[in-house]
Amino acid sequence: MATTVSDPLIGRLVDSRYEITARIARGGMATVYRALDRRLDRVVALKVMHPHLADGVDVAARFRREARAAARLAHPGVVGVYDQGSTDELNYLTMEFVDxxxxxxxxxxxxxxxxxxxxxxxxxxxxxxxxxxxxxxxxxxxxxxxxxxxxxxxxxxxxxxxxxxxxxxxxxxxxxxxxxxxxxxxxxxxxxxxxxxxxxxxxxxxxxxxxxxxxxxxxxxxxxxxxxxxxxxxxxxxxxxxxxxxxxxxxxxxxxxxxxxxxxxxxxxxxxxxxxxxxxxxxxxxxxxxxxxxxxxxxxxxxxxxxxxxxxxxxxxxxxxxxxIGAVPLTRDEDEDPTPRRRVRGRRVLLVLLVVLLLAALGGGGTWWYLTIGPGAYTQVPDLVGAPQEQAQATLTDRALDYAVDTTFSDDVPEGQVISTDPGPGHDVRRDGQVQLVVSRGVQMLTVPAVTEQPEDEALATLEAEGFTVAPVDRVYHQDVAEGVVISTDPAPGEQVRHDTEVTVTVSRGKEPITVPDVTGESEEDAAAALDDAGAVPQVDERVYHDTVPEGHVVSQTVTGDALRGDVVHLTLSRGPELFEVPDVFGMQYSDAEDQLTELGFDVQREDVFGGVFGTVRNQSVAAGERVPAGTVIVLTVV
The missing domain is CATH 1.10.510.10 (Transferase(Phosphotransferase) domain 1)
Incomplete structure (x- = not known):
């Protein structure tokens, strides 16, 4: 609590925006505070550079430049920099608050x-x-x-x-x-x-x-x-x-x-x-x-x-x-060496001892020392990058070096050639050491999986899991494939292609919307042609008698307006008016003849001759046995 009370920045509003609520820590370059960003209503960390570091114009300018650069970093492992500013002789950074x-x-x-x-x-x-x-x-x-x-x-x-x-x-x-x-x-x-x-x-x-x-x-x-x-x-x-x-x-x-x-x-x-x-x-x-x-x-x-x-x-x-800078020189100098003199003397004694041992070894075992401990125990890794695997292995064997081989795919290095070595070319390695060869397997080839007839999400996940990059999806209307289902891929399923080949997936949008025209009253041939052109399928369901629609013309249809391509439109065609056979009423009493003809749907008119006193039909305007529509007028001549 004493730290909070004694710090003059606690409770201060910086840049009319950041309210300092507590001091978190103090380091060699800056002091960090917890603050409330009043504008965005969030807790932030406010890092205030120590005044003695910010006195120079150069350091302040560099501070602003580097703060802008750090703010461009977007990585979950980097504390985010939100803002930078200078106010009332304070240079500060606003950063992500890390709990x-x-x-x-x-x-x-x-x-x-x-x-x-x-x-x-x-x-x-x-x-x-x-x-x-x-x-x-x-x-x-x-x-x-x-x-x-x-x-x-x-x-x-x-x-x-x-x-x-x-x-x-x-x-x-x-x-x-x-x-x-x-x-x-x-x-x-x-x-x-x-x-x-x-x-x-x-x-x-x-x-x-x-x-x-x-x-x-x-x-x-x-x-x-x-x-x-x-x-x-x-x-x-x-x-x-x-x-x-x-x-x-x-x-x-x-x-x-x-x-x-x-x-x-x-x-x-x-x-x-x-x-x-x-x-x-x-x-x-x-x-x-x-x-x-x-x-x-x-x-x-x-x-x-x-x-x-x-x-x-x-x-x-x-x-x-x-x-x-330069307080510690690259060359050793006893006057500049800050380590205790006792340690320096000890090192010199050790160095003298090693020289004596070396001179003694050169008299008899010098070769052994050179080849097992000294510089002769090492050789340089040859440059094998780009060499065929067998040639690289032979080169290492000739130099008494062991090798291990890893293989990996490469877009640039042909199959069977060396991509890299570990240690790399020119690096020292013990003569009995091992060099790791990384050999190319060539360009990785992948087989396009069969994803047709699969839902789009499932198909794309399958392709990506197989290592393919998927191009933007093509979407087309399709008569037989449901909406959202894959119709085809390019390359086709089963083809072997480079791993970096983009696969284009064609997905169905379902049936295409169409507009069905009104074909009532048109002839069967004209109606069928109009419906075909619109994308519908005409189908004649029945033929009925109709008093006003000519025979072979459309009386009615089941669909008009909005529909989908391939939808069936059911048609009813006219058989024309229904015909009835006219009976023979000659010699019949008018009343009986009238009743019979009226019952069949005909209109009956009377024409008297000689006053029609006997009431007997002697003639009919439509001959017996003719077939005429109902409603036809038949004139009866009565004597």
């Missing part, structure tokens, strides 16, 4: 990590750094304080823009470099230069610490530690942890090689190396940890709270220091 702790606090609490957890943590750090290196950013201050661990166990790297901006500006204005001496690469110490390989070195030193519980170099002063970085070699962790596998020693040595050219080129290459080592170890080795007692934090310890920035601790040299 959790940092790797330094985790180490303080647990002492060391199991081998598998240490390798996996470093692999995640390198994955985040690889994204930065691809974007042209170098961190320059990788250390446990800047590795955040969320409550869900995710690993995030913090402080990208700030570390580089402050370091470069300090070099430009004072000739000194800023950093954490325990993790500085030799080239940073000697000339202030740093590229991606400097971050790789720092990760290697950090891996050593995760495994052993302490930093690789110890010294009473930072300059002593810096001297060891330049003139020493990071010890093999197995010197303390006897059971540690050789692969881990070799990994630490590769990451912390003194010459940058001997390290992985960037974090991406280093991550691949770490992954290869981790996956080569068995579960027993991965679960083991050095016998270092854990140190649980007290309830009031800040280690259990939210840690958002570097924290200077009493464990080794973890704070940020300013070190003059």
């Amino acid at each position: 959790g702790t940092n790797l330094r606090a985790l180490l303080r609490r647990r002492g060391v990590l199991p081998v598998g957890e240490a390798l996996q943590t470093v692999e995640r750090v390198l994955d985040a750094l690889a994204a930065a290196h691809r974007a042209g950013l170098v961190h320059r201050d990788v250390k446990p304080e800047n590795i955040l661990i969320t409550t869900d166990g995710e690993v995030k790297v913090a402080d990208f823009g700030l570390a580089r901006a402050v370091s470069e500006a300090t070099v430009a204005t004072t000739g000194s470099l800023l950093g954490t001496v325990a993790y500085l690469s030799p080239e940073i110490v000697t000339n202030g230069e740093a590229d991606a390989r400097a971050d790789v070195y720092a990760v290697g030193a950090m891996l050593y610490e995760l495994l052993t519980g302490h930093q690789p170099f110890q010294g009473e002063t930072p300059i002593q530690v810096a001297y060891q970085h330049v003139h020493g070699q990071v010890p093999a962790p197995s010197e303390e942890i006897l059971w540690l596998p050789d692969q881990v020693d070799e990994l630490v040595a590769a990451l912390t090689a003194k010459d940058p050219a001997d390290r992985p080129a960037d974090a991406g290459a280093a991550r691949s190396l770490v992954h290869r080592v981790r996956t080569s170890l068995d579960a027993h080795d991965l679960d083991r940890r050095a016998d270092v007692p854990e140190d649980p934090p007290t309830p009031s310890s800040p280690e259990t709270g939210d840690v958002q920035a570097e924290v200077t601790t009493a464990v080794g040299h973890t704070g940020t220091i300013a070190l003059p």
Whole structure:
């Protein structure tokens, strides 16, 4: 609580937007606060650069530039940078607030990590750094304080823009470099230069610490530690942890090689190396940890709270220091060597002893020494890239080198030729050592799976699972295939094609919508033609008598307007009017004849002759036996 009360920024509103609510941590470059972004109503971490670092115009400009670059990084393993600003002599970064702790606090609490957890943590750090290196950013201050661990166990790297901006500006204005001496690469110490390989070195030193519980170099002063970085070699962790596998020693040595050219080129290459080592170890080795007692934090310890920035601790040299460039020269000088003189004298005695032994060996066993311990024990890996496998194997055999062969597909290297070697061409390898050959299997060919008649989602998932890239889907109407079902693929199922061939999938949109015309009253032939043209299928269901629609013409249809191609339209055709046979009513009484004709549907009219007094029919206008429609008028002549 005293920290909160004494800090003048607590409760302050920065840039009319960020309300500072608590101080999280204070490091060598900045102080980090928890703040509320009033505009977006979210909790953020506000990192305020120390005023003495921001005094110069150059450092402020660099800070702004690097902050913009860091903000472009989009990776789940990088603490996101939301905003950057300067106000009231404050230079600040607004960052993602990470709920959790940092790797330094985790180490303080647990002492060391199991081998598998240490390798996996470093692999995640390198994955985040690889994204930065691809974007042209170098961190320059990788250390446990800047590795955040969320409550869900995710690993995030913090402080990208700030570390580089402050370091470069300090070099430009004072000739000194800023950093954490325990993790500085030799080239940073000697000339202030740093590229991606400097971050790789720092990760290697950090891996050593995760495994052993302490930093690789110890010294009473930072300059002593810096001297060891330049003139020493990071010890093999197995010197303390006897059971540690050789692969881990070799990994630490590769990451912390003194010459940058001997390290992985960037974090991406280093991550691949770490992954290869981790996956080569068995579960027993991965679960083991050095016998270092854990140190649980007290309830009031800040280690259990939210840690958002570097924290200077009493464990080794973890704070940020300013070190003059060139303070540790590349050449050894007793006057400049900050290590105790007793150690120097001891080394000289050892060197003299080795020379004496060498001279004695040259008298009798010199050849043995040269070929088993000295330079003659090593040879260089020949350049076998592009050579046929058999030729490469023969070359290695001629040089008394063993080999192992891995094969992999390659789009560029023909089948049977060497893609790469490990160690690479020109690297030293013991004469009885082994060279790993990676041989091309040629272009990977894939067989297009049969996905026709499958639902679209299922078909696309099958193709992608087989390694194919799917082109944008073609969608067409289809009479027989339901909507959303695959009609065909190009290339066709069963074809063998390159793995990078795009597969075009044609998916049915179902039946095509059409408009059915009204064909009532039209002749059967014309109606059928009109329906065919529209995409419908005409079908005559029945023929009926009709008094007004001519025979063979459409009386009615079942569908008009909106329909789907191929739908059946049922038609009713006219048989014309119904005809009835006229009966013979000659000689019948008019009333009987009228009744009979009326009952058959005819209209009857009477025409009297001589007054029609007898009422007998003597003639009919439509002859008996004729067939005429109902309603026909029949005139009866009556006498």
